[in-house]
Amino acid sequence: MSLSELRTLGRTGVPVSPxxxxxxxxxxxxxxxxxxESIRIIRTALDAGITSVDTADIYSQGEAEAIVGxxxxxxxxxxxxxxxxxxxxxxxxxxxxxxxxxIMKAVEGSLNRLQTDRIDLxxxxxxxxxxxxxxxxxxxxxxxxxxxxxxxxxxxxxPAQLVEAQWIANTNHLIPPVVDQVPYSxxxxxxxxxxxxxxxxxxxxxxxxxxxxxxxxxxxxRLGARQxxxxxxxxxxxxFDVTAPFNQxxxxxxxxxxxxxxxxxxxxxxxxxxxxxxxxxxxxxIIGPRTEEHLTxxxxxxxxxxxxxxxxxIDDIVAPGTNFLERDAGTVVxxxxxxxxRRR
Numbered sequence: 001m002s003l004s005e006l007r008t009l010g011r012t013g014v015p016v017s018p019x020x021x022x023x024x025x026x027x028x029x030x031x032x033x034x035x036x037e038s039i040r041i042i043r044t045a046l047d048a049g050i051t052s053v054d055t056a057d058i059y060s061q062g063e064a065e066a067i068v069g070x071x072x073x074x075x076x077x078x079x080x081x082x083x084x085x086x087x088x089x090x091x092x093x094x095x096x097x098x099x100x101x102x103i104m105k106a107v108e109g110s111l112n113r114l115q116t117d118r119i120d121l122x123x124x125x126x127x128x129x130x131x132x133x134x135x136x137x138x139x140x141x142x143x144x145x146x147x148x149x150x151x152x153x154x155x156x157x158x159p160a161q162l163v164e165a166q167w168i169a170n171t172n173h174l175i176p177p178v179v180d181q182v183p184y185s186x187x188x189x190x191x192x193x194x195x196x197x198x199x200x201x202x203x204x205x206x207x208x209x210x211x212x213x214x215x216x217x218x219x220x221x222r223l224g225a226r227q228x229x230x231x232x233x234x235x236x237x238x239x240f241d242v243t244a245p246f247n248q249x250x251x252x253x254x255x256x257x258x259x260x261x262x263x264x265x266x267x268x269x270x271x272x273x274x275x276x277x278x279x280x281x282x283x284x285x286i287i288g289p290r291t292e293e294h295l296t297x298x299x300x301x302x303x304x305x306x307x308x309x310x311x312x313x314i315d316d317i318v319a320p321g322t323n324f325l326e327r328d329a330g331t332v333v334x335x336x337x338x339x340x341x342r343r344r
Contacts, residue, residue, distance in 0.1 A: 003049030003302050009080075009283045010205030012151055012178050014120075016080050018277055019302050020052035020207055021045045022288040026067050027060025032290045035067050041295050042071035048299050052080040054181075054207060054286050055114075056125055057106055058087030062113050069115035082121035082179075082207070083110050084155060086128065098128035100139040107148055121179055122149040126331055127157055134168050141174045153179030153205070156330035159194040166202050177204070183330045184208035184282065186257055186275050186314060187216055187250060190323035196281035208276055209286040213328070214240065216254050217272040223255040239327060250324040256317045264310060269297050274304030275314060 006015035025031055026038035033041070042053065053072075055064050065083060072079055085106040088096035096102060110119060122143065124136060140152040154165060154177050162180060169176035180199055182191050188210060199206050212218050214236075220228040227242050238244065242251055261271040276285045289295040306314075326332055335341045 003299070006051070007283050008205075010178050010199075011203040012205060014080060014151075015051075016284045017049060017051040018284055019050055019273075019298065020054050020082075020284040020286045021050050022209060022286040023053065023055040023064040023068055024059050024288050025290045027063035029060065031060045031064070035063070035070075037291070038064075038067045039071045041289055041292055042068065044292060045289075045295060045299075046071075046075060046079065048295075051078065052082070052284055054082045054209075056084035056087065057089055057110050057113075058084075058125065061089060062109065065110055065113035069113055073115065076116055080120050081114065081116065082123060082153075083114065083119055084123040084125035084181075085110070086125035098124050098131045098136040100135050103136070103139045103143070107143055111148065118147060119149045121151045121153055123153045123155050123179065123181060124157075125155050127154075127161055129334055133161075133165060134172065137165065137169050137172075137174055137176075144175055151178045153177045153181065153207075155181035156183070158333065159198055162195065162198050162202075162204075176202075179205040179207060179283075181207045181209060181286075183210040183213075183328060184276055184279070184285075185211050185213045185217060186272050186318055187213045187253060188323055188328045189318060189321055190329055192279075193321040196279065200281050205283040206281050207284055207286055208279075208282045209288070211272050211276040211285050211287065212269065213272075216240070216250065217257065217268055219258055219268040221251060221254045222258060223251065239325065246325065253318050253324070257314070260310075260313055260317065266304065267297070267301070270301040270304040271306070271314075273298060273301035274306045275311075277302070277304070278306055278311065 003017050003019060007018055009016050021042060025033045028034060053068060055068050057065060085103060086098055143149045157180060166176045182195060184191055215228065215230050221242065241247060257271065258268045261268045273285060276282060287298040289298055323329060
């Protein structure tokens with residue numbers, strides 16, 4: 001596998017590179033990568049053969065989109081550009097969600113920041129349990145007919161929600177979603193249980209994110225090592241605390257995977273990216289470099305090919321379908337997170 005071996009994004013017929021450049025880290029304030037370095041990373045990625053860029057309005061409150069827009073001047077037609085709506089923009093809680101009212105406002109903001117006349121893929125960043133799915137789908141269909149977006153998709157929808165979206169669209173003679181975005185890595189494998197089977201049944205493209213599981217598979221999370229420092233660890237200390245009892249199984253698995261990679265002459269990053277690229281349901285793996293050096297490591301990993309025996313060894317360490325933490329799924333279903341929704 002190499003970046004020149006393009007893959008088809010589900011039933012769209014659109015060819016995309018096996019790696020997609022993610023932009024979560026780009027911006028100022030809490031984002032670790034400033035605008036100028038972010039632009040260099042984007043342009044280096046495109047020069048290396050990456051053809052797909054993924055962002056979201058909520059990343060640095062619109063600044064990541066603005067950085068992408070600056071970076072793509074003169075190259076827009078060479079890039080498959082995706083962004084997302086749903087998260088709250090600014091202090092107004094009404095500026096969020098999957099309602100028609102917000103979608104119509106949010107898309108204009110994204111188009112302006114991205115300096116483009118259309119968004120190739122517009123994704124619902126999370127499910128909205130307060131908005132009827134038909135309202136969301138109808139609004140997105142209208143945007144397709146207006147030419148403001150070309151395709152739309154979902155992100156971390158439950159299996160039932162994925163099927164419901166296809167059914168509602170088809171029964172109402174509307175265009176259904178064509179892509180789902182999900183977390184997937186050596187340590188986050190629950191989507192192998194049902195989501196991937198559904199995406200294959202409906203021929204949905206899959207953009208998987210988090211191949212390094214937020215740093216757990218960077219090679220720094222090892223038994224006996226000190227707590228690695230990172231921006232994500234500071235923001236979400238529970239998920240990355242190596243001393244927490246609920247993280248012990250995950251830490252042992254990360255250490256075992258690092259030793260397995262070393263035994264086969266690979267870096268853990270190569271093993272992790274190669275694993276995510278190997279699943280037949282995955283169209284493209286979203287990478288999130290913070291520096292140009294990180295990007296170089298990811299680009300090297302794009303050529304990694306894993307043998308069946310190595311994949312079997314991975315399964316022995318982390319069984320197919322395993323998630324160590326509920327939050328690793330990308331979101332928690334409200335009925336699991338809020339007690340008042342499951343009690344009388």
